[in-house]
Amino acid sequence: MADVVEKLTTGEPLSVDQLIEYLPALKEIPRAQLDNWAKGAAVLHRYRKGEIVCEEGEFGSTAYYIVSGTVDIFIHNPLAHLRTHPVRSFLGRSMRRMKSFLTDDQTDLRPEAHQRKFIGIDANVDLPINRPLAQLGPGELFGEMTCRTYQPRSATVQARDPCVMVEMLRVILDMLVGNRTPSDVTKATTKVKMPTFKGTSFKAELERKYRERSLSNHLRSVPLFASLDDEFLEYLRQHVELVSCNQNQIICKEGDEADAFYLIRSGMVRVSNALPGGDMVRTYLSRGDYFGEIGLLRKIKRTATCTALDAVDVVRIPAADFSLMLERFPAVRQQIEAVAGARFAAHEQKTIPAGLHLDDFLNQGLFEAQNLLLIDLENCTRCDACVRACATAHDGVSRLLRDGLRYEHFLVATACRSCRDPLCMTQCPVGSIRRKENLEIIIEDWCIGCGKCAELCPYGNINMHPLELMREVKTEIKGKEGAPSTFKVEQKKVTAYKANTCDLCTQLSTPSCVYACPHDAAKRVDPQRFFGDAIAAQTELIGTAWSQLPARYETHHTH
């Protein structure tokens, strides 16, 4: 209980009877269990108009249920991405310097930026991308994923009217919507033995609301389904299944028959392939993403295994309905085929070159990398020209560190590797960090700056870039002698953050670090091709001259 008190430090503690009064569905839970588990696990909050309930990027462990009133749910952080551009000086193009600034997809359309219309958040609504604001009313629940997986809050919630809310810990949430079977690892590590809750009518009510109000939007938010007419959407709405998955549950397995198409409603799904040395993660998918189309389109078995990383809810479209949709809407078929083709091609690319020093190659995560900054230690004079160039190119903040582990005679510098298993993506509350089909990491405009990706990157390659912004801040002025409070609105300078990682200086022909190296030591390479070709060259040596070998090392630069 001490733990409970720490987590719920504010609000009015609710007794079991009071809790049942606000959440009548809890009556379906046996009283003994309620007395045992629900005591002190929920508090009541009364919010005044304009008061902030929770802010995006904040860490938390609770969910909120709205008893009365409405709230605005929105994303504060500017919808933009960080871009570094050369600024021309009076001396012309060649003598330019670099400057970082925020820009949005309208003015700086990145070729593979997501064409989403909605941002998925930790609530039963999606936020329109052009104006990320929505309302939630009585009976709504938000913060479920934060409560279950401790991911940062995905959006800011502000009381639109005076509101009453119940803030609850996970045990109450489990009682209401049922708990998922924990994974074996969780079972082995957790000290508290939790009972199994099947859920109450509250869950069915939530699903009914989702099916009625959000599913259409959700389906429409997928670019593929944008061309479907209302009639067919209504048909899908009636026919799809809402499926809940436990942590580590396999949703579809590589080699199985393809029987459905899946759209992620909440949670994170890992897509992986089984290889002799273990699973290789291809990507992580979050709310709004979809999977399972390759098998259905090409009439082949599943090409990858999709596993629920945590508690995942998916919308399952059976194969028959999927085929019907493709038949009736050729535009949808065309789009799905394009995406499936790209995914299939990316899948085909992954092979391990024979002959590599596999121990180091795997232990240092080089197999996971697809774009490494290598420093040839036989050439490097430790002059740090690469670091200075990177700093000069990015407003004085270097995105690389000439430090790291060694592989053969190369130093693997600390700079984004575009990992094949991008752990940085696994806990983004708004799914703004994702990878392009070519597996390169991209941070979308709706990054809320919570820093979770930077924390998760095992190589310390993601930076949080601070930016000074002017923002409207409301300060409450309490009224004297019972007079109502007023709010003072003023513009204040605040620091917003955007995640960023090495951008490979894509606007330049060669990365600045490589260009500035006086000793031909810095190289940006695809490690598998780079080292793989060296191995191939060695095996060919019996029939060829030694002079061939260095040339192979020089071949595969990625930029």
Added chain:
Amino acid sequence: MRIVNRAHLPWLIFVVVATLFAIWLYVGNFAPQHLPSELHLPDSLLQKPSESHRVGGTPLGLIFGSIALGIFVFAALLGVRKKVVLWRIGTVQRWLRAHIWLTLLTIPLVILHSGFRLGGPMTTLIIVLYVIVMVSGIYGLVLQHYMPTAMMERLPAESVYEQIPHIRAQLVAAATKMRDTFKPAPPAKQDAGAPAPSAEKTVTTGTAAMASTSAELSTPTARAKTVVGSAITAETVALPEKKPVPASATPPPPKPASPPKPAASATDADSEAALLELLDRQILPYLSARRGDRMLLGNARFSEDTFRFVKLRVTDAYRDRVEEMQSWCDERRMLDLQLKLHHWLHSWLFVHAPVSFLLLMLVFWHAFVTLFKY
């Protein structure tokens, strides 16, 4: 910059051809009798007899001198090019290659321009400075060819150069923290095998639990040890130094007055006393020293022997701490070695760059005076 590289081949050919061409012009003009008749210069390349007796004053000499001056100016611009790294006017690597080979080409040009004579005091000074610049530059080139490989082999885990003082401070802090875990107390029984403890350095008979500091250290060695294939061996970290160790720099080492007692007979208090002594007299002074290589523990073999000896004198419970202390000293030795190699690799620039600047100024003055004052 590794000079043995295919990318340098065109430059080598260019410099050799240009040198031969310059020599041919020189000999053809000033000593045609030494040339076989088929190699005599065509009339178009023969200059008219000059009023000046010095080669530098002749049109050909002036051409040699001007080209050399142009190369000097270009060579000096490399410094500017390195400062403005984002200019897309050729990679710095190409600039450096051109810098190296063109300045090598100035050797025959300057010699031919001077006509193999030093001349007056001014030109002698210029030649002296030129020799310093070229020798330091070639020396730097040789260092840059060999030292990176040597650093890679001798330093299994390098630190970022600027962070070395911070890592040193971390090591001192770790040693101080360990030292503070020993509680000083009135003298207890004297151990015949232990170094004579001073009044301040005695310990209680109790055993204070001593937290390992290794978890708080994030040094390159610590990181590298966690990686398969990058394990640090004693040979690579602890470099055996051949030169004699200065004995007067530190207090006498903790050599045994009598053969070491077996660990079984040592008590925890004895162990703590021995470790405290070692920390105060050897390790802390070594880790705090500005020049660690002058200390006894800076010698890998001495360090190895010392810690082996100390391990024999402490109980099993304290051996992990001894190993931790040894790892600090190994780390410090490696940092010292990195500093030394880094200084070797870059210190030649402190001669090369300023003397080059001075040379350039004097060459400009020389050109001005000879062209406009004579």
